[in-house]
Amino acid sequence: MQSRNSSAAHVASIETVPVGSPAFEMTGDDSIALGDFLRRWWNAAIRRIYVVLLIVALCVGVGIIKTMLTTPLYSTSSRIEISREQKNITNVEGVDQANGAYDAEFYDTQYALLKSRSLAERVVSDLRLAENASFLSAHGITSDSAGAPASLQQRNARAVAAAGVLLGGISIKPVANSKLVDISYTSPSQQWAATIANSWPRTFIAANIDRQFATTADARNYLENKLADVRAKMEQSEQALINFGSDRGIVKIGGGRDADGRTQDPQTLVATNLEAVNAALVSAKTDRIAAQSRMLSRNSEASPGGAENGGIGALRAKRAELAADYSRLLVKFDPGYPEAIALSEQIKSLDMSISRESARIISGKTAAYTEALQRERELTAQVSALKGQFDRQQRDTIQYNIYQRDVDTNRQLYDALLQRYKEIGVAGTVGATNVVVVDQARVPGGPSSPNLQRNLLLSFLAGIFLAGVTVFMLESLDQVVRDPSDVQRVLKLPLLGTVPLSEGEVLQEIVSPHSGLAEAYFSVRTSLALSTSRGIPKTIVVTSAEPGEGKSTTALGLATAIGRTGQRVLLIDADMRSPSLHERLELSNDLGVSNLLAGSEDFAAMVKETSIRGVSLLPAGPMPPSASELLASERLGRLVAKFSDMYDHLVIDAPPVIGLADAPLLARAVEGSVFVIESGDVSTRAIRNALERLQVGGTFVLGAIMTKLNISEHGYGYGYAYGDNQKVKASNA
Template sequence: MLFWRWRKVVLGALAACVLLGLIVTLLMTPQFTAISTIEISRDSAKIVSMQGVEQDATDADQEFYQTQYGLLRAHSLAERVASELKLVDDPAFFALFNADKNGKLFSTAAGRSVPIASREIRLRAAGSVLLDNLRVSPTRMSRLVDISFTSPDAALSQKVANAWSKGFIQSNLERRFGASSYARDFLESRLQQLRVKLNDSERALMNYARAQRIITLPGAGKDGSEQSTIAFDLVALNGSLASATSDRVAAEARYQAYRKRPGETAEALTNNSLNDMRTKRSELASEYTKLLTQFEPAYPPATALARQIAQVDRSIAGEEARIGGAIRAGYDSALAREQALQAKVSDLESSFLDQRRRSIQYRVLQREVDTNRQLYDGLLQRYKEIGIAGGVGTNNVAIVDLADLPLRPSSPRLLLNLILAIFAGVSIGGLLAFLLDQSDETISDPSEAERLVGLPLLGSIPKLGGGTTPSEALLDRKSALVDAYLAVQTSLQFSTERGMPGSLAVTSTRPGEGKSTTALALATLLARSQRKTVLIDGDMRSPSIHHLIGTNHDRGLSNYLAGDSTAEDLLMPVPEFGFTAITSGPIPPNAAELLTGNRLSALIEELLRTFDHVVIDAPPVMGLADVPLIAGRVEGVIYAVESHGIRASLVRTALARLSSSSSRILGVVVTKFEPKRANKGYGYTYGYDYGQEKKKRSLLGD
């Protein structure tokens, strides 16, 4: 796991933080905290139902409380408390909080401290000290607020906490009274200005009305507003004109009806004389008709009736003519009255339009008068309300509990500090472990090899301990090293279609990663599996195989590549390990030049006629041109990577260089692996140590 892998870093950070927390706790000066509690209501109780100067706060309005909390931490309140407790002139107060480090506030002369800064500067400094050590803590879901002050002096903490609560109440009352007083002064000055402005506007309105002869009647309008006399007369005349027009229309209708049928008008039908005459004519006409049935028209009685009928007809015609004249006279009278009223209305309309033109400025002046009067009346009413409400409101802040004298220090708290130190140590250690793990590009876990370098994992080789050399471990057939390389050999059996490759080269990114040990182990295990194997030390620049098998490199590969010797002359049996070896030979001036020819390929072909496998310990890749030349002449390349020793980016760079040759890389062998340092180390120690653990238990009598 991550913490287990970097356990030393985590434990070191934890120990450092705990030690630092313990030292800091022991060196800290004991601090005493005194707490006083106050209640802040949303608004003060009111004796009258008038609004005060300040805005009311609602249940949902947290702005009110946030304002109160801000006022509790106001610098003016801190200076008020400092002045009330006479802390401004107390050098011991500043020394208690180490607030006069540079000696700018007080100086020592003749054994006593003398203030050298002005009182204003000392007052501001004292207020800053109080604010730095004060804490305002509102109680959740309530109107209670705790005011706590912390200092090395218990009595001072109690005094400051209580003085702060009382000072806040006094400043709140003064602020309310000051707000009302300011409002009264402000309204009074504004009333004076509006009074003058109202008088001037009314005077201007009256002068303009007199000059333009604009006469208005108060309350004559529909909405109770003023109305001019011309408009009033015009309204009355319009009513008379409408009535006259109606009369004229009715008279004209009667006249037209008379002209069409004179005898059938309403006046003719309702005239008694005319009706009597028509009745008499009807009777005479009936008698005349009756006589004509017996006598001739010349008959004297008939002639007399005819004369009477003619006389009645003349009377009827005269009466109808008189009625028609009356109707015509009524029509003419109605028409004349209408025309006269229309003329008067036209005259008044002209006068009204002229007055309206002259009344534009009048209305402007009238609106200004109305506006000034409204403003004046509103401010006057507000001024009266403030005068009443300014002194009857009660304070909305009350002290619930005064601060008691603290008997125990509030800090330092050893247990809490140690818990915080442990938490900080674990957090810092975890962070360092995470950063180190993220910055660590080495292969710490064999399971990560394939993902990091892009090659299959052939096996992981444990790191030898206890001073055991690779040669000694390989000679012990039950060693963990042998078991690990057996797993590598098994993986190589499945690396090609024909099983184990005939020729192999083992290389690495840089020296010291275990490539020579891997080559030696593979040759040893192949020989033990009854396969004839030859091990060639191909690292002619820094040979190491001769050290592992206990011989020298006076003659070897360099002699063959230079054409000085044959392969048979260089073969060196190693009965201890069961294989044959060819050392590197004398170190040539330039090994790459010797490898550019076809001598190495010829050597490998010649050896494979006699041996089953040829294993070459190749030089490292980085910085050398030897490996691509060797890798292109063998069937497969095994790449050794040191666990926790080399960055994966360097391995990928080396592999990219190696891939430029026509070589086949079979896989990666992770060497010098330490299971305890792996992220999943518990999964690798079982196979390597199982036999050894069992052997130890048997020796211990388990």
Template structure:
């Protein structure tokens, strides 16, 4: 045959094929690997799923029904503060979730649960503890006297009742809202609704109590600070008055300030301001009087004279008389009596005008001198007041410091007083940010057990447990389930794979030339043609790790295939402990190998032809007491040499390797060994140990044959059975 088997390339390139064999598994996609593991251990996974489903169904049917009641409350964030005093309250930002997490924690607090238990009188209710299966012997808290619980155990019972409520209580906040759902689960629907409503009511009450308590703390703090501020204000005021009295600083109340107080002004400053205004007016009067005085002329041309009515009347009269006198002078002499009379009147009028003008001029001078004296006096007074004011300013520096301290203490006192009043008002109002939106109602249907949910969970658990078991078994399983694992795990080239034969004897399968067994061993024969330089080894042994792995069938099948190829083949049963070749060939083993090894030389008498298979056999012969002693001599080597003179191939069915010395002894007498490995059964660690023992005896191993292979059980099956069944119909 000229057909090359790729598996034989391992003999010439062992390291490369080993790497490729290892990488073949690594190249498999993880999903395919997991699917094949699941298919291989499918019965384990199915059993796990079915068991979990049955267990879930039984547990669900045995569970007592429970009822869940829920009430909904709204928790608003407090955006406003009761007071503006720093430290009394803290304003929460819109993005601050700390407030709501705190509220959820308060709902789950131990104190609230114990408050509910105490309000509903659950501490002394035996039915409550019996409902939740609380042991009546725990801590001696349930001791009874006269059919009632004792008072001594009340504290312990309260703690236990609170823990029971907390275990069956749940807080579920609604996403992106201020609504919170309070749930309680028990065996009684009425009790569940009562507890849920009690939780909501008691949470609102405790919230109000905390606010009142916090307000009381703030009021007490402000009251203490208010007393201290009042004491500081009184002391600063007394200090200011003492200093003002000592320095004789007198201030008058002024205009109200923007801060709500009043400004003060000193008496000296007020007087200086007034005198300064009077001095300014006096200076103006003096300047005006001086101007009038300077305007007086000797001809009576002053403004006052021109405006004087008496002088103007005298001047008018004189002008009239002067006119009459001039007319008379035209006709008469100055001595004329009427003329002299008119002249006398004119002279008298001139004297009168002069006297009036002198009087007017004297009055202006007197007014000027009086204004000058008054200005000088006021100026002197102002200068004196300026000196006094400067001295007062020097003495008022410390006074102002005391005044500022008084103002500061008064402002702080007023602010604290205002806040104290606000806290008093807020404490009486009792603002609450928690309201009940939907009170709990008695549930109509139980919340648990939920059979479909439990079965779904049981299914998931079963799948998970089955997967874990499948992966664990896959890791723990050392059986060779795939042909590619032979080279990767054992380091031996794979000569071929032999399918498992069901409902047929090996001899019958070999007689059917279209059977899968024949096809498999024909492929193995082809692989052996490349095992040595001269083709199929002339002498070889077939062994395995333990009995019943298919080594005898392999030896018989190889001998049959070689015989059908025209070779003269003899099959020697080397297993003198548990012979089987005589049964496969249908002959007895009264005489055979053991006879020859003990000195019997008639070779032809121990060779039996098998006509239907076309080969000859040598049975094991009578079973010796110790087969290993017979194999230690050179009789087996002589037998092989004599058989090769008459036959083309000598095949020895060797005993298993583990625990026996026969197989290494036989392997050292032939060209090499074919190692039969049973798939799905033998552990790879045992095979490695057996191969190491063979190699320790310097035996040559041509390769391995994977026997009893079932493709459906393969971890990474490649459809091996397709080649064996091609062209045949399943009967």
């Protein structure tokens, strides 16, 4: 019991390298993973090569038969140019206007129109295809008997069928980076192929012109109705304007229209009168001020009025002369001198005349001032009255302008609609089109289909595809591990190595250091050395899911590979139900494991030396009544501990896991187990069940070894080294 516990403690002390570490797999980029994926499915295809060849041959045969039975078809094409802008002969815009921002939408629309059923029906109607026996027979459309007239329903049915045939045979192919479009038609008849391909663009052009005329007619009808409505609205708005102006006494003088057709703001009669009266008032104020200035002047002589009065000037000049004469007389004579008295009287008479004239002038100035003042007051009153009337009209003008703008808007809309109505009338009468036929279709010289080479290629590719699908389904249903990469991918176990399928004597190949088998087991030994931090585990159990997977051969090969490095290895045949190692090594099986587990203590007498360097064998011994009971005893742990002290390594060949308890019991007593998987023989479900049974008991699985690997099915990736070694072996022989 103590030895068994120490063995378990020894197992727990081992530091293992985790799955997926560099010890078990090489990290690479995606190209390596892709290469593995392709290689895996290539190997699967090689394994099922006869299925692949059968499917490909069947598909190619079907393609040949179908090609031979297919009716020959003839194709030809015409080419047209579709311009974005339509030729404008009249220089007047039509209903449809070009917009470069929607070129893609425009051309997509044209392509759809070229494939429309309405165009096909028009071609059928133009060429009278529904009544053409040649067309109907060439395209497989059933026609009426020769002597029976066709009813309307039958003719319509033939027309619908003919349109469907045309749509099925027509092909619209735009030429890249151009305005050109190829219209191709495929038909069993060479002549009809050319006829339809040439008729299609002509009918398309005619349909475009008819659609243009129809659109123009619809637009003219629409504009006529809108013109009538706008005319009525314009008359109503003008009548409302006149009525409002009459009611409010608004009289507009002058005015006109600007370039946009809007009425310019004219002056009203009140505004004109106010402007004129205000100007007269300003003039009257000026005259009143001047008259007042003249009136206030006391010195008539100094005043402009006195200076300008010719009568007063003459009187003053005469008085001045008389005064001068009077002064000369007084020098000689006395004032009583008669002549002096006469002069004095004349002077007095002149002074009275001057006074009267001055008084008259002053009275005239006063009257002029009074008249100017009265005129100013009258004009001021008129201006005040007109200002009040103008203020009322200004408030009324707001509503008047609203009516005026309504009139202007309706008039502009009416003028625009009338102009557009006339333009569409002119543009609609010109049958211009934006589609031009560039190349006419010619009668084809040979059939376009069936193409034997293309059909063979397609059949071959279809066969490859179906074969791939079949291989994939078969591989999916075949739940076995065939490829070494499946060990890590499917079972999540490290792959310790692969062992090729041996065609010769196994023991000789294992012993021969240059054989592929020996090299494979030495590679497994190297992987085991890297599987833990302490190198190769001291005690190892080799088992498998089912019998016949090569576990005994693997145990022998692994022990041989370890012994070649100078280590002392004890190979224990623990498969007491079906022992085989003693036969391969040509040794007796009279004593062995069963005896030791049954109570024998003579450990050294049970071990037999072999011819292999460093390898000793502990045979299974006589078959016990119950091998599981012996393995479940405490002596198993003591046995493992005893031999561990005597040898460097113990390699135990255990029975299969499925259906037996021996392997889990043995695996609990050692440091780790090696799981053997035969390539393409055992289902993954059985392998998983076996691994679960081992792991439930706390067994550490070091990794898996794939045996009996067929090199020819897996390519150089797993067989190049073995092939080279076989050449070395042959040369040495």
